[in-house]
Amino acid sequence: MAGQARRARTLRHTDPKDVPLQDALEALADPVRRLILRTLAGEPEFTRACGTFDLPVSKATASHHFAVLRAAGLLEQVDQGPRRLNRLRRAEFDARFPGLLGLVLAEDEQPGPAPRDAHTAPSR
Amino acid sequence: MAGQARRARTLRHTDPKDVPLQDALEALADPVRRLILRTLAGEPEFTRACGTFDLPVSKATASHHFAVLRAAGLLEQVDQGPRRLNRLRRAEFDARFPGLLGLVLAEDEQPGPAPRDAHTAPSR
DNA sequence: GTCAGTGTACGATACCTGTCGAATATGCAA
DNA sequence: TTGCATATTCGACAGGTATCGTACACTGAC
Numbered sequence: 001m002a003g004q005a006r007r008a009r010t011l012r013h014t015d016p017k018d019v020p021l022q023d024a025l026e027a028l029a030d031p032v033r034r035l036i037l038r039t040l041a042g043e044p045e046f047t048r049a050c051g052t053f054d055l056p057v058s059k060a061t062a063s064h065h066f067a068v069l070r071a072a073g074l075l076e077q078v079d080q081g082p083r084r085l086n087r088l089r090r091a092e093f094d095a096r097f098p099g100l101l102g103l104v105l106a107e108d109e110q111p112g113p114a115p116r117d118a119h120t121a122p123s124r
Numbered sequence: 125m126a127g128q129a130r131r132a133r134t135l136r137h138t139d140p141k142d143v144p145l146q147d148a149l150e151a152l153a154d155p156v157r158r159l160i161l162r163t164l165a166g167e168p169e170f171t172r173a174c175g176t177f178d179l180p181v182s183k184a185t186a187s188h189h190f191a192v193l194r195a196a197g198l199l200e201q202v203d204q205g206p207r208r209l210n211r212l213r214r215a216e217f218d219a220r221f222p223g224l225l226g227l228v229l230a231e232d233e234q235p236g237p238a239p240r241d242a243h244t245a246p247s248r
Numbered sequence: 249g250t251c252a253g254t255g256t257a258c259g260a261t262a263c264c265t266g267t268c269g270a271a272t273a274t275g276c277a278a
Numbered sequence: 279t280t281g282c283a284t285a286t287t288c289g290a291c292a293g294g295t296a297t298c299g300t301a302c303a304c305t306g307a308c
Contacts, residue, residue, distance in 0.1 A: 021158075021227060021228070021231050022153070022155060025149055025152050025153040026153050028149050029146070029149040029150050029153045030295095030296080031146060032296090034145075049254075049255090050254080050255065051253090051254060051255075057296085057297070057298090058297070058298055058299080059254090059255075059256095060255095060256080060257085060258095060297080060298065060299075060300090061296065061297055061298070062255095063255060063256055063257090064256090064295090064296075064297085065296090066255090067256085079255095079304095079305090081253095081254085081304095081305055081306060082252095082253060082254045082255075082304070082305045082306065083253090083254060083255085083305090084254080084255065084256095097227055098223060098227075099222060099223025099224065099226075099227070100223065100224065100227060102223075103145060103221055103222075103223070103224060104145070107145050154265095154266080156266090173284075173285090174284080174285065175283090175284060175285075181266085181267070181268090182267070182268055182269080183284090183285075183286090184267080184268065184269075184270090184285095184286080184287080184288095185266065185267055185268070186285090187285060187286055187287085188265090188266075188267085188286090189266090190285090190286095191286085203274090203275090203285095205274095205275055205276065205284085206274065206275045206276070206282095206283060206284045206285075207275090207283090207284060207285085208284080208285065208286095
């Protein structure tokens with residue numbers, strides 16, 4: 001107990017009340033991040049670890065997206081052993097931006113014929 | 125060269141019903157474009173020409189933003205003489221993405237990140 | 249201790265887009 | 279026709295960011 005405080009355990013979470021609309025829209029304007037949110041909405045809270053999502057990006061990129069979503073007040077993360085479990089901050093975010101998250105969760109995943117990746121994704 | 129139809133009367137407008145969420149979020153994730161929308165919301169329809177907006181960008185950049193908004197189904201434009209008048213497609217866009225435009229129009233312009241220092245000293 | 253699993257940090261790269269100045273096209277009125 | 283005002287288009291540039299592979303940190307179990 002005495003000794004160094006392990007601030008590694010306290011993840012920096014942004015309160016949805018402090019999120020500017022700019023940040024919220026930027027966070028939601030990425031299809032991978034919206035996929036994370038929709039996946040999370042279909043599961044009980046804090047049951048999904050970051051690595052269990054089926055995402056079309058590498059592990060490093062996925063980690064980046066989780067950080068962006070956390071910074072935008074869209075999800076809460078807690079560490080459980082080696083895993084990092086996620087919870088969608090639905091009520092809080094909805095109180096800040098009513099209806100916005102609902103539009104994302106109701107989005108029809110309609111994969112167009114021409115994927116609009118920003119960068120390459122040759123082998124998948 | 126044969127004169128190609130440039131500013132034809134048939135401006136390419138995207139029906140809000142055909143706008144993917146991706147495009148809507150990308151269009152709204154720019155502060156200049158949101159400023160255009162908020163300005164437009166405070167005026168009667170088809171009374172604002174593109175050049176009458178007080179925007180912090182050049183004329184060329186403004187023209188680009190108007191085109192993006194039109195392609196995202198957010199505004200309708202008609203030519204009146206040398207001017208191009210604008211109308212916010214509020215009802216149509218709201219039918220497609222309920223609540224989304226309302227969040228933008230209700231945005232209180234928060235200029236810049238609030239410094240934590242109290243050097244303005246509003247209360248001491 | 250070592251090992252395996254999970255997630256982040258780092259460095260590099262490619263693409264997108266917001267930005268500009270200058271040129272061009274259009275409409276209207278002298 | 280000329281001139282002026284309005285708006286788009288063109289070519290170029292810079293910054294941001296999504297992406298990757300690799301290396302590192304941490305936890306729990308052996």
